[in-house]
Amino acid sequence: MPWERLYNWSRKRSLWPLFSGLACCAIEMICAAAARFDQARFGMDIVRPSPRQADLMIVSGTVTKKMAPQIVRLYNQMAEPKYVIAMGACAISGGPFKEGYNVVSGVDQLIPVDVYVPGCPPRPEALYNAFLALHARWDRETIRGLRWYQKGADEGIPEPALGPDLVDWRLADKIAQKRSE
Amino acid sequence: MPEQVQPSQQTAGALSTLEARFPGAVQPAEYEGLVIAPDRLVEVATCLRDELGYTYLSCVTGVDYPAPTARFPARLEAVYHLFRATGGPLTLHVHAERDGLGVPSLAGVWPAANVHERETWDMLGIRFEGHPDLRRILLWEGFAGHPLRKDWHEPYYEADHKPFASRYPKGHPLRAEERTPLSCNLQYPPDWSPEGWESEAEVPVYARMDEYAAGDWRSMRTTDQIVINLGPQHPSTHGILRLVARLDGETIQQLEPVLGYLHRCHEKIGERNTWLGNVPYTDRLDYVCSMSNNFGYATAVEKLLGVEVPERAEYIRVIMAELTRVMNHLVAIGFFTNDIGVYLTAMLYALQERELIVDLFEMASGSRMMCNYFRFGGVARDLPEGFLPLAKELVYERIPRRVDELERFLVDNEVFRARTIGVGVLPPAKAIAYGCTGPLLRASGVPYDVRRVEPYSIYDTFDWDVVVRYNGDVYDRFMVRFEEMRQSLRVLRQALERLPDGPILAGKKQADVKVPAGEVYGRVESPKGELGFYLVSNGGTNPYRYRIRTPSFANLGVLGELCRGHLVADVVAILASIDVTLGEVDR
Numbered sequence: 001m002p003w004e005r006l007y008n009w010s011r012k013r014s015l016w017p018l019f020s021g022l023a024c025c026a027i028e029m030i031c032a033a034a035a036r037f038d039q040a041r042f043g044m045d046i047v048r049p050s051p052r053q054a055d056l057m058i059v060s061g062t063v064t065k066k067m068a069p070q071i072v073r074l075y076n077q078m079a080e081p082k083y084v085i086a087m088g089a090c091a092i093s094g095g096p097f098k099e100g101y102n103v104v105s106g107v108d109q110l111i112p113v114d115v116y117v118p119g120c121p122p123r124p125e126a127l128y129n130a131f132l133a134l135h136a137r138w139d140r141e142t143i144r145g146l147r148w149y150q151k152g153a154d155e156g157i158p159e160p161a162l163g164p165d166l167v168d169w170r171l172a173d174k175i176a177q178k179r180s181e
Numbered sequence: 182m183p184e185q186v187q188p189s190q191q192t193a194g195a196l197s198t199l200e201a202r203f204p205g206a207v208q209p210a211e212y213e214g215l216v217i218a219p220d221r222l223v224e225v226a227t228c229l230r231d232e233l234g235y236t237y238l239s240c241v242t243g244v245d246y247p248a249p250t251a252r253f254p255a256r257l258e259a260v261y262h263l264f265r266a267t268g269g270p271l272t273l274h275v276h277a278e279r280d281g282l283g284v285p286s287l288a289g290v291w292p293a294a295n296v297h298e299r300e301t302w303d304m305l306g307i308r309f310e311g312h313p314d315l316r317r318i319l320l321w322e323g324f325a326g327h328p329l330r331k332d333w334h335e336p337y338y339e340a341d342h343k344p345f346a347s348r349y350p351k352g353h354p355l356r357a358e359e360r361t362p363l364s365c366n367l368q369y370p371p372d373w374s375p376e377g378w379e380s381e382a383e384v385p386v387y388a389r390m391d392e393y394a395a396g397d398w399r400s401m402r403t404t405d406q407i408v409i410n411l412g413p414q415h416p417s418t419h420g421i422l423r424l425v426a427r428l429d430g431e432t433i434q435q436l437e438p439v440l441g442y443l444h445r446c447h448e449k450i451g452e453r454n455t456w457l458g459n460v461p462y463t464d465r466l467d468y469v470c471s472m473s474n475n476f477g478y479a480t481a482v483e484k485l486l487g488v489e490v491p492e493r494a495e496y497i498r499v500i501m502a503e504l505t506r507v508m509n510h511l512v513a514i515g516f517f518t519n520d521i522g523v524y525l526t527a528m529l530y531a532l533q534e535r536e537l538i539v540d541l542f543e544m545a546s547g548s549r550m551m552c553n554y555f556r557f558g559g560v561a562r563d564l565p566e567g568f569l570p571l572a573k574e575l576v577y578e579r580i581p582r583r584v585d586e587l588e589r590f591l592v593d594n595e596v597f598r599a600r601t602i603g604v605g606v607l608p609p610a611k612a613i614a615y616g617c618t619g620p621l622l623r624a625s626g627v628p629y630d631v632r633r634v635e636p637y638s639i640y641d642t643f644d645w646d647v648v649v650r651y652n653g654d655v656y657d658r659f660m661v662r663f664e665e666m667r668q669s670l671r672v673l674r675q676a677l678e679r680l681p682d683g684p685i686l687a688g689k690k691q692a693d694v695k696v697p698a699g700e701v702y703g704r705v706e707s708p709k710g711e712l713g714f715y716l717v718s719n720g721g722t723n724p725y726r727y728r729i730r731t732p733s734f735a736n737l738g739v740l741g742e743l744c745r746g747h748l749v750a751d752v753v754a755i756l757a758s759i760d761v762t763l764g765e766v767d768r
Contacts, residue, residue, distance in 0.1 A: 019416050023443055023764055024468035026420065027550060034532040049416040066321060067421055067442045070413055094366070096462065098357065099453070100446030101328050101335035102320065105358070105366045121550055162382035163375075164325035165336075165367050172375045178362050179374060 001142070008138045011055075011081075013043040015131070018054035020074065023061025025088040025121040032124035042131055051077040056134075058127075059113075062090035062097055063104040065166035069159045075111045076156040080148035085130050086113045089120045096120065104166070111157060195233060195271055202228060211252055212700045212717075214260075214272025219284045222275055226261075226290045235263040235271060236613050237629075238287070240702070240713055240730035241297035243305040245330045247279070257307050259284050260715065261294075262702050262730070267634055270702050283308030286315075293616025296738040304329040304448070314389070319441035319767060321382035325370050328449055335449065336361050336368040342723045343453050386439055390427045404430055413442045417520045417753040420763030424752065426744075433752065436744045438737050443767040451727035456482060456694045457557070459727065464551040466729060467765040469512055470505040472542070473707040475555035480637050481703025481714035482557050485696050493683040494559035495639045500572070500676050501545070501554065502705075503669040507580060508538045509708035509760075510620075510662040514587065517659065517757040521600045527591065534583050537575055544568050557694055559686030569677065576673045580666075588663050601656035605743040605755035608653060615739040619710025619732050620661045621759055625653035631706035643672045655758040662760075693722050700726075709733055709760055729768055733761040 021029060033039040033047065048054040051074045063071055075084070086107050089095030094105040107113060114137070115130040143149070158169040192214055199207040199215070206221035217225050229235040240262040249255050253276065261273040275284045286309035287294040298309045299318040306327035309315055316322060326333045337357040339345040349355070358364045390408045412423040421442040427435040447466065451459050463478045464471035476498060483490065490498075515531030539549045544565050546552040554561050591597050607617070612625040622629055628649040632640040648664040650657040698720040704713035710732025717726035736759050743755050 020414050022421060023445075024465055024550065027468055030528075031532060031536065034536075035529045036533065036536045051414075062443065062445050064442060064444055066444065067413060070421075070442075074414055096465070097445040097450065098366075099335060099337045099339075100450055101366075102441075102444045102446050103366065109365060123549065161380040162321045163323055163378065163380055164369050164373050167375055167378075167380070168367070169375070171363060171365075171367070174363060175369060175375055179371070 004142055007143060008141065011138055012135045015042065015044050015056055015134075016046050016048050016054050017044055017056045017058055018051055018074065018078070019047040019049045020051075020057070021060050022063065022067070023090065025060035025091070028121040028124055029058055029060045029087065029127065032127045037124040037128070042128075044131070051075075052079060054078055055081065056083050056085065058085045058087050059091040059107045060087045060121075062095065063107045063110070064102045065104055066102060066162065068104055068110055068166055069161065071107065072110050072157050072159045076159070081146050083114045083134060084111055085115045085117060085127075085134070087117045087127060087130070088122055089118065092116050092118065109168075110160070191271055195229070198233065199225060199228070210272070210274045211250060212698070214274055216253075216274045216276065219275050219277065219282070222273075222285050223287065223290065226273075226287050229263060229271070230290055234265040236266075237264045238262070238291035238293045238297075238616055239264055239270065239704070239711065239735075240715060240728070241287070241294050241301055242715055242726075242728045242730075243301045243307045243329075244717055244726045245279075245305055247331045255279060257305060259301060259307050259309075261287070262713070262715065266629075272700075272702065277307050283310050285310050286312035288312055291616065292614045293735065293738065296734065300734075303327070306330065316385050317441075319444040321441070322385045323381050325368075325373075328446070329452075335446075336363075336366050341453065342721070343455055343458060386425060386437075390425060390435060390437075406434060411749075411752065417756070418763075419516060419757065419761055420766075422756075422761070422763055422766070424740075424756075426749070426752070428749065431748050433744045433747055433749065436741045436752065438740055440734075440737070441767050443763045445764075445768065447729060447768040448727055451729075452724055454724075455692070455722050456696055456724060457692060459724070460555060461551065461553045463729075464553055465764060466731060466768060467707065467709065467712075467733070467762045468550060469762050470509045470708050471550060471552050472501040472505040472554060473509075473705065473712065475552065476502050476638075477703065477705040477707060477712040478714050479555040479557060480705055481701055481716050482694075482696065484701045484703050485699055485716060485718055486557055486694070487697075488558040488687045490558055490638075491684045491687055492639075492681050494685045494687075496676050496680045497545075497560050497564060497685065498555065498638055499640070499643075500673060500680075501542070501552075501560075503673045503676070504538050504541060504572075506669045506708040507666050507673075508535050510666050511535055511587075513662060513708075513757070513760040514591070514659060517754070517760075518591065518597075520753040520757045521597070523597075527587065530583070530587060530590075534580060537579070541568065541572055541575070544571075556686060556690070558688055559684070561686075563685050569680070572673075573677055576670055576677060581670055584663060584666050584670075592660070592663075598656065600751075600754055601659065601758075602652075602654060604655045604747065604751050605758060606652070606654045607739065607743060611739070611742065612653070615742070616735045617710070617739055618735065619706070619708070619760075620658050620665065621710065621736050621739075623647070623649050624657040624661045626651040631704055631711055635704070637703075637705055640672075643675050645672050655754050658758040658760075695720070695722055696724075704730070707732060709762070709765070710736060731765040731768065733759075733763075733765040734768075737761055737766060 091107045097103045117130045161167045206218040208216050210216045244258045257277045259275045263271040277284050303317040412418040413421040423439040463474040466474045511531040515528035518527035543549050546554040607625045609625045628647045630647045645668045696718040700717040702715045713730035715728040719725045
């Protein structure tokens with residue numbers, strides 16, 4: 001459809017990322033935005049400090065259990081359509097810190113992820129490849145298929161809580177089941 | 182080696198003095214330092230500070246010995262590292278029962294002990310009696326257990342030491358998720374249930390603030406005080422730092438950093454890793470300057486191993502460390518200007534130069550940021566062809582010009598001066614008491630630089646000055662950084678000229694290094710301050726205790742003091758002038 005082509009084209013050229021750096025990868029993310037690599041070529045030079053104005057969350061670094069409630073809250077606060085890039089080994093799986101007691105084994109345990117960028121940390125070029133992968137995906141998307149127009153789209157993900165360990169409410173049944181065993 | 186003899190002389194001197202003053206309370210420790218009786222600790226510490234000149238408490242930590250060792254029974258040990266104007270360290274050990282009595286807090290003697298003791302309580306469960314605010318600092322209130330105790334196991338626990346035999350039980354890899362009951366990195370106490378449970382992790386964070394905000398002082402004539410959060414998602418906190426502030430209008434009445442949002446369990450993982458396997462992890466501590474972290478760890482382990490580093494390797498190390506310092510200060514200045522409202526302009530200038538230095542690192546080590554370049558007794562690879570001409574062009578031509586240019590743009594700027602001069606003043610006595618190091622300390626008029634007071638590597642062969650300024654405000658901290666870049670370039674020019682030929686690694690390349698039993702506190706001057714590694718070895722291929730004393734963590738302890746009475750907008754300026762990296766704060 002022509003309006004869908006127009007809609008996707010304009011989205012591709014005005015992607016506003018969330019200004020949130022978690023760990024080491026944030027430095028490479030900043031380098032990707034700086035003069036040498038120049039993120040502005042993708043229409044991404046407006047970086048929003050508020051999640052409510054952002055379209056793209058780049059999870060740039062290790063997601064710890066202590067930070068997990070905030071990550072979920074930020075994701076819930078972003079307006080649809082929203083996308084998530086898991087940048088670096090830590091955000092994908094926990095990376096070198098996977099065995100740590102305070103580390104979430106990948107941000108996809110908490111929120112849905114659209115593109116994974118491997119590396120520790122990935123080079124800025126690798127991050128650009130992720131943007132291009134997102135663009136390619138949008139070319140296939142239709143307005144009708146967007147999550148915003150689906151039933152139950154605005155329910156959000158229950159925020160985990162900090163207890164004896166991270167308490168993910170979606171696991172509550174499983175915890176109770178293991179306990180009875 | 183001379184630097185190894187010196188500390189034990191120090192210890193012997195302190196031991197004879199203290200034995201005469203406090204008979205029966207002091208005895209030599211197993212490897213290094215003194216064991217102090219807990220009931221006399223505060224007196225001994227006060228005597229050390231006031232009479233023997235140990236004014237600077239670098240680090241407090243703990244070690245868990247669940248089984249008796251050669252001379253002492255099973256115990257928890259609190260360990261203190263003290264320094265004086267020249268020389269050190271003096272190591273104090275205090276024994277505590279594993280499940281029982283704690284040790285007296287030294288926060289009243291050295292305010293620097295405050296944050297370190299909180300961390301030791303959090304990680305090891307050593308109760309510091311009389312501590313003003315003994316809460317968990319890296320984890321949260323309500324977390325089950327104290328992770329650095331040897332009998333506490335994480336959910337993905339496989340074995341005490343790497344390499345793990347359990348990874349490939351029948352020739353096939355077994356994923357960590359397949360081994361845990363909940364198929365993820367979570368574990369709960371057996372009697373705990375999520376039904377009807379409510380989180381109390383946030384309660385103690387606000388408890389002390391609310392005491393004041395809702396106190397009896399309220400009357401019709403005063404404004405209400407409010408408690409706000411800056412962070413953890415905030416563009417000016419340099420990562421994920423959270424500051425809880427109590428405000429009267431726009432003035433900060435009380436401010437406390439809440440840490441741990443990037444706590445990646447470096448120390449627990451480090452105790453499982455082989456000695457060499459920890460080098461890439463040190464890269465990720467202060468991820469802006471990975472080479473300096475490598476340097477600190479290599480220096481500490483080499484002290485235990487007693488290896489001599491070949492001369493060419495020493496020169497390469499110094500070149501890398503000083504390039505890192507230039508890079509870090511450029512980035513610090515760039516981010517600072519971003520925070521006070523120049524937005525991205527100055528940062529783009531700074532990052533442009535950083536890219537060129539990063540290119541040099543990539544040439545030498547193969548990675549832009551995480552260099553993993555240092556080995557025990559040398560460096561991993563020799564400098565590649567074409568490194569020296571590029572480095573010389575940067576050091577002689579480009580960077581000096583750019584440093585001058587940045588300084589000209591910023592320092593004469595009226596807004597920059599208005600935002601920095603007289604803001605966040607740190608008097609020298611307070612800086613020492615709080616254990617501040619690096620540019621923060623030197624801007625307060627204390628010319629203390631580890632490269633000068635306890636020269637490691639070959640820093641004593643170069644001609645350079647310790648930069649010092651005297652006002653102790655945000656402006657001076659940045660002037661110190663500008664001047665330190667020039668001094669680093671001075672060292673770099675000498676090192677690049679004199680770089681000798683020869684081997685770059687002592688001995689053979691080896692993966693499994695066995696380190697003789699002992700303990701050591703090795704420190705270097707990282708760009709942010711004193712970076713120390715406290716290592717305990719029991720003679721195996723893994724560290725028994727691997728503790729990192731990071732400058733950012735210690736420097737953050739003084740943030741609340743610096744911000745009191747300033748405006749909210751000044752908090753970001755003061756925070757940026759301390760120059761923290763959260764990977765290093767939370768570890």
